[in-house]
Amino acid sequence: EVQLVESGGGLVQPGGSLRLSCAASGFTFSSYAMSWVRQAPGEGLEWVSTIIHSGGSTYHADSVKGRFTISRDNSKDTLYLQMNSLRAEDTAVYYCARLTHHSYGYGDYWGQGTLVTVSS
């Protein structure tokens, strides 16, 4: 059974940093691209970042470019999102999702989400 479990969310002050993790199981993690998608309270879905299966290429939304970094450790079956210079508008539930292909695709499996709150 495919499982994605996010962790690392919490309360952080503006300007602070946080690292999210997504532990994967039930599939060959190194064969799939992975994404982070976020949802601010009461709002819609926003794509944040994608990393290809090997980690060799990454893509970030303009809203987080230069502040967030997506990475993966295929030996640990774990996806990461390093978030720096956090702003109030980064407050959201962050989901990790497996994509359907090695370098692109659709989110066919999702984690339960982890809440990040940026506030003083």
Next chain:
Amino acid sequence: DIQMTQSPSSVSASVGDRVTITCRASQGISNWLAWYQQKPGKAPKLLIYAASSLQTGVPSRFSGSGSGTDFTLTISSLQPEDFATYYCQQAYSFPYSFGQGTELENK
């Protein structure tokens, strides 16, 4: 960047009704489009990919169509468990983008 626009933003319908939701891309995306269903407090669920392919396990009352810039999601006979918010998403090019969502409410 590609903008995705859904309509309507919300729709009221009854069990048994046929419901159609529209998604328009700001430029051609071939058939690189997915539809997701999201219920409150839950993660999104993939319903349709490649514009018209039904994800495994999704009931056949859901269908998708379209290509280029205009796409539709149709629920042929609404069931109680279908009341939720629906999102389209393009996977044609990075940055990926979602529509703003369509809330399907019980009339």
